[in-house]
Amino acid sequence: MAAITWLLLYLVASSAAAGAAGRGDGASQVYVVYMGSVPPRTSTSLLQESHLRLVGTVLKRGRRADSVVVRQYKHGFSGFAARLSKDEAAALRRRPGVVSVFADPVYQLHTTRSWDFLQQTAVKIDAAARGPRNKTAADDGSPSSPAADTIIGLLDSGIWPESPSFNDAGFGPVPSRWKGVCMTGDDFNSSNCNKKLIGARYYDMGDVRGPSQSGGGSPRDDVGHGTHTSSTAAGNAITGASYYGLAPGTAKGGSAASRVAMYRVCSETGCSGSAILAGFDDAVADGVDVISVSLGASPYFRPDFTSDPIAIGSFHAVAKGVTVVCSAGNSGPAAATVVNAAPWILTVAATTIDRDFESDVVLGGNYSAVKGGAINFSNLDKSPKYPLITGAAAKSSSVSDADSASHCEPGTLDSGKIQGKIVLCNHSEGDTSKPVKADELNSAGAVGCIFVNDVEWAVATTYLDFPVTEVTSAAAAAIHKYIASAASQPVATITPTGTVTEYKPAPVVAYFSSRGPSSQTGNVLKPDVAAPGVNILASWIPTTSLPAGQKQASQFKLVSGTSMACPHVAGAAATVKAWKPTWSPAAIRSAIMTTATQLNNNHTPTTTDSGSPATPYDHGAGQVHPTGALDPGLVYEAGEDDYLHFLCNYGYNASTIKLIAASLPGGFSCAANASTSLISDLNYPSIAVSGLGKAGSRTVTRAVTNVGAQEEATYTVAVSAPAGLDVNVTPRKLEFTKGVKRLAFQVSFSAGRNDDAAAKKGALSGSITWSDGKHMVRSPFVVTS
Ligand SMILES: *[C@@H]1O[C@H](CO)[C@@H](O)[C@H](O)[C@H]1NC(C)=O
Ligand SMILES: *[C@@H]1O[C@H](CO)[C@@H](O)[C@H](O)[C@H]1NC(C)=O
Ligand SMILES: *[C@@H]1O[C@H](CO)[C@@H](O)[C@H](O)[C@H]1NC(C)=O
Ligand SMILES: *[C@@H]1O[C@H](CO)[C@@H](O)[C@H](O)[C@H]1NC(C)=O
Ligand SMILES: *[C@@H]1O[C@H](CO)[C@@H](O)[C@H](O)[C@H]1NC(C)=O
Ligand SMILES: *[C@@H]1O[C@H](CO)[C@@H](O)[C@H](O)[C@H]1NC(C)=O
Ligand SMILES: CC(=O)N[C@H]1CO[C@H](CO)[C@@H](O)[C@@H]1O
Numbered sequence: 001m002a003a004i005t006w007l008l009l010y011l012v013a014s015s016a017a018a019g020a021a022g023r024g025d026g027a028s029q030v031y032v033v034y035m036g037s038v039p040p041r042t043s044t045s046l047l048q049e050s051h052l053r054l055v056g057t058v059l060k061r062g063r064r065a066d067s068v069v070v071r072q073y074k075h076g077f078s079g080f081a082a083r084l085s086k087d088e089a090a091a092l093r094r095r096p097g098v099v100s101v102f103a104d105p106v107y108q109l110h111t112t113r114s115w116d117f118l119q120q121t122a123v124k125i126d127a128a129a130r131g132p133r134n135k136t137a138a139d140d141g142s143p144s145s146p147a148a149d150t151i152i153g154l155l156d157s158g159i160w161p162e163s164p165s166f167n168d169a170g171f172g173p174v175p176s177r178w179k180g181v182c183m184t185g186d187d188f189n190s191s192n193c194n195k196k197l198i199g200a201r202y203y204d205m206g207d208v209r210g211p212s213q214s215g216g217g218s219p220r221d222d223v224g225h226g227t228h229t230s231s232t233a234a235g236n237a238i239t240g241a242s243y244y245g246l247a248p249g250t251a252k253g254g255s256a257a258s259r260v261a262m263y264r265v266c267s268e269t270g271c272s273g274s275a276i277l278a279g280f281d282d283a284v285a286d287g288v289d290v291i292s293v294s295l296g297a298s299p300y301f302r303p304d305f306t307s308d309p310i311a312i313g314s315f316h317a318v319a320k321g322v323t324v325v326c327s328a329g330n331s332g333p334a335a336a337t338v339v340n341a342a343p344w345i346l347t348v349a350a351t352t353i354d355r356d357f358e359s360d361v362v363l364g365g366n367y368s369a370v371k372g373g374a375i376n377f378s379n380l381d382k383s384p385k386y387p388l389i390t391g392a393a394a395k396s397s398s399v400s401d402a403d404s405a406s407h408c409e410p411g412t413l414d415s416g417k418i419q420g421k422i423v424l425c426n427h428s429e430g431d432t433s434k435p436v437k438a439d440e441l442n443s444a445g446a447v448g449c450i451f452v453n454d455v456e457w458a459v460a461t462t463y464l465d466f467p468v469t470e471v472t473s474a475a476a477a478a479i480h481k482y483i484a485s486a487a488s489q490p491v492a493t494i495t496p497t498g499t500v501t502e503y504k505p506a507p508v509v510a511y512f513s514s515r516g517p518s519s520q521t522g523n524v525l526k527p528d529v530a531a532p533g534v535n536i537l538a539s540w541i542p543t544t545s546l547p548a549g550q551k552q553a554s555q556f557k558l559v560s561g562t563s564m565a566c567p568h569v570a571g572a573a574a575t576v577k578a579w580k581p582t583w584s585p586a587a588i589r590s591a592i593m594t595t596a597t598q599l600n601n602n603h604t605p606t607t608t609d610s611g612s613p614a615t616p617y618d619h620g621a622g623q624v625h626p627t628g629a630l631d632p633g634l635v636y637e638a639g640e641d642d643y644l645h646f647l648c649n650y651g652y653n654a655s656t657i658k659l660i661a662a663s664l665p666g667g668f669s670c671a672a673n674a675s676t677s678l679i680s681d682l683n684y685p686s687i688a689v690s691g692l693g694k695a696g697s698r699t700v701t702r703a704v705t706n707v708g709a710q711e712e713a714t715y716t717v718a719v720s721a722p723a724g725l726d727v728n729v730t731p732r733k734l735e736f737t738k739g740v741k742r743l744a745f746q747v748s749f750s751a752g753r754n755d756d757a758a759a760k761k762g763a764l765s766g767s768i769t770w771s772d773g774k775h776m777v778r779s780p781f782v783v784t785s
Pocket of ligand 5: 653654655656
């Protein structure tokens with residue numbers, strides 16, 4: 001709840017600020033006016049003039065159109081952002097040619113929740129994290145050199161150009177099709193771009209500009225997030241990378257051969273929706289191949305497809321052949337929290353990797369050590385000689401709430417009782433953040449802290465100098481047992497953090513990763529795939545807060561979030577694009593999804609952090625397998641037309657869709673039978689059917705295109721269906737020839753005759769897999785009653 005409240009408060013505060021900044025015309029704020037695709041044969045200058053004319057028709061006398069328009073969208077789609085009153089916005093909404101008018105939203109970067117807390121507390125406290133392993137998901141056996149140059153554009157918080165991840169040694173000339181620029185800003189000019197970092201833009205973020213951005217803005221990253229995601233997507237291989245010695249190995253981007261272009265749309269405090277749209281518009285016009293977006297709306301905000309800057313910008317990017325990869329959000333494990341779920345987006349969930357950070361609790365007496373995890377840079381003695389006390393036992397006499405004390409909430413403990421001791425604290429979601437609690441204990445004179453927490457411990461939090469570790473409640477039981485049995489004062493110590501490699505099981509779906517189904521429609525399965533997003537080591541901006549004894553800031557940092565998973569997949573998509581330059585965004589997504597894996601390193605089905613088998617709502621088609629995606633055999637194609645029919649089925653009328661669509665020869669009309677249930681027929685690489693209960697059965701259609709090396713290929717289908725659901729595929733065999741590249745099939749789902757109870761239980765999932773003996777083309781499905 002704390003996070004939700006915080007976000008709401010934030011939005012309220014920011015619109016208040018918008019009003020205040022509104023040059024004395026009362027309640028004006030920035031609105032986005034979205035006008036769909038650029039009408040055919042319209043020059044940019046004509047389009048810009050028409051925007052100004054349109055605004056002019058609604059402005060009160062004395063207000064000039066060019067003084068209220070903040071920016072214009074003119075390449076991939078038409079529209080503008082302008083500072084308007086509520087009435088002016090409402091008037092525009094009724095004008096012909098306008099698809100939607102919405103208040104400029106503030107989105108958040110998708111690092112883990114602790115990142116939110118970071119902003120409220122001193123910079124001293126670092127966010128959480130995952131590291132790179134020696135081997136990233138993207139480099140097991142990648143071919144040695146790609147066939148084409150690819151460019152990955154990122155919408156993020158900027159970039160630190162001096163990072164070795166963006167050195168251009170060995171790179172050829174910038175591709176001639178590149179039309180981007182390297183903008184000059186505070187501490188940034190064209191000399192900061194090179195043959196690796198080929199472009200950098202920033203946008204005036206107006207109301208969401210952070211307090212640290214006093215100047216005119218810059219593509220230079222002052223958050224760290226954009227530097228991290230860029231290096232994860234396309235950073236050079238850097239040997240000897242580590243976070244102050246932790247997680248040592250080579251840090252390497254998913255597609256190290258790709259070029260990078262940064263579109264800075266976020267500051268410390270958030271990402272401006274109107275800037276996000278501008279970033280998409282420019283990135284497509286500049287010539288990027290893949291756009292990576294590690295940010296999104298709160299899952300409780302639920303914008304429509306025509307009022308979500310990410311849905312709008314990505315629609316037009318995909319229509320122009322640019323693949324868009326987005327993070328699913330960090331609001332898991334609650335159901336229906338996935339964001340960025342439009343069916344033209346590749347939506348990425350986060351998993352753990354086979355590396356862990358261990359920091360154990362050694363107890364006095366003959367008790368064995370208790371396993372914990374966190375990153376400390378402390379200096380406690382190795383022998384258990386520090387008195388141990390629980391938060392409950394250290395409760396201040398002036399506090400009546402024993403539960404708050406057991407959670408070591410600030411102000412609830414008696415500092416006299418914790419002096420020189422290690423304090424054992426419960427920790428639940430919604431509590432004051434762990435770094436803030438730890439800070440409080442530190443200043444009160446405690447020597448260390450153990451947090452009891454069943455979910456977040458997997459994401460190693462960095463506490464710098466203060467010895468902190470985190471244990472599960474099962475492990476805590478052993479500590480409580482020791483405290484209860486100790487004849488004298490119980491004692492303990494916290495051991496140095498160590499890196500554990502080949503940790504099993506991995507991957508595991510991260511607790512924070514947002515889950516399906518999409519709150520917009522249960523008939524498209526989301527998220528699409530999963531990729532590493534826990535304790536990822538990648539480049540970071542230099543920081544002034546160093547651990548004790550360190551003289552130089554680490555160039556790398558361990559960070560967690562679906563933000564970190566997204567650029568892994570953007571890198572994988574860029575690799576596919578490099579080898580298959582003619583493939584559409586849908587074909588690239590299909591290749592990545594149908595070749596994903598569902599087993600962990602114990603060769604058992606991947607689970608969630610709670611140990612239950614991962615469903616498609618947790619990790620989509622599974623863990624991305626980048627080299628597999630280079631040879632998928634068959635792909636599920638889809639294009640702008642399919643997405644427009646999706647919008648018909650979703651409920652938009654033909655006049656709205658005609659505005660959104662690029663010039664459609666022969667016009668466009670929605671099918672007379674358009675309905676939400678037909679959304680399931682979108683030629684997607686996964687299948688979702690909601691509401692089977694009413695009809696008892698549903699048949700969906702799909703078509704696959706042979707992209708394998710063999711023109712003559714015969715594929716047969718294998719179905720893995722759960723109890724309670726009958727699944728039939730017809731035909732069961734597909735024969736491709738030189739002349740027959742695309743073949744359709746049908747999948748029918750019906751509630752099992754003898755097992756209605758099981759079908760009514762909720763979401764039933766399984767998969768269908770086409771194979772020619774060499775390729776396995778797997779599609780997960782979810783059916784709800
Ligand atoms: C990392 O890679 C190096 C060189 O390839 C190898 O010597 C080392 O054993 C690897 N370390 C781990 C933890 O896999
Ligand atoms: C960019 O800034 C640096 C440092 O201020 C300066 O040395 C360099 O000449 C500038 N380059 C350009 C192209 O202005
Ligand atoms: C711990 O075990 C050793 C032998 O393993 C024994 O000699 C010693 O008394 C035990 N200490 C306590 C505190 O139980
Ligand atoms: C945590 O809470 C449980 C019960 O809610 C309690 O038994 C335990 O003592 C608490 N732990 C601490 C460290 O106070
Ligand atoms: C289409 O939908 C828009 C937005 O809901 C509405 O304003 C418009 O009147 C509708 N057009 C038709 C022809 O129904
Ligand atoms: C819907 O209408 C289209 C033609 O407009 C037709 O091809 C399709 O079979 C219909 N679908 C259903 C489920 O009736
Ligand atoms: C990663 C790291 O520096 N961990 C430190 C944790 O604390 C111990 C001392 O208790 C140090 O030795 C470790 O280096």
